Amino acid sequence: MNLKESEGNNMNVNEKIGKIIRNARLDKRMTMKDLAKLIGYSEVAIHNYETGTRGMSLETFFNICQILDLDVNEVQNQCRKIKEVN
Numbered sequence: 001m002n003l004k005e006s007e008g009n010n011m012n013v014n015e016k017i018g019k020i021i022r023n024a025r026l027d028k029r030m031t032m033k034d035l036a037k038l039i040g041y042s043e044v045a046i047h048n049y050e051t052g053t054r055g056m057s058l059e060t061f062f063n064i065c066q067i068l069d070l071d072v073n074e075v076q077n078q079c080r081k082i083k084e085v086n
Contacts, residue, residue, distance in 0.1 A: 017049075020075055024068040028068060028069075032050070
């Protein structure tokens with residue numbers, strides 16, 4: 001899943017990860033409530049992760065990637081691109 005280049009220029013890593021997670025969740029037709037239940041967190045926590053206002057532990061990140069069938073390496077590569085731009 002790719003983000004628009006213009007979006008990447010103004011995003012920090014947490015925001016980029018959040019956008020990737022949000023897009024993957026929506027692709028699976030999941031609500032924030034659905035994802036929150038699966039990982040044992042509140043909808044507010046999911047919202048904060050998706051907007052990049054709150055970082056997450058690696059364990060949470062891996063769990064979310066597994067639930068949403070995200071490739072951890074691909075997410076990492078997307079985040080490297082933002083570091084190169086900034």
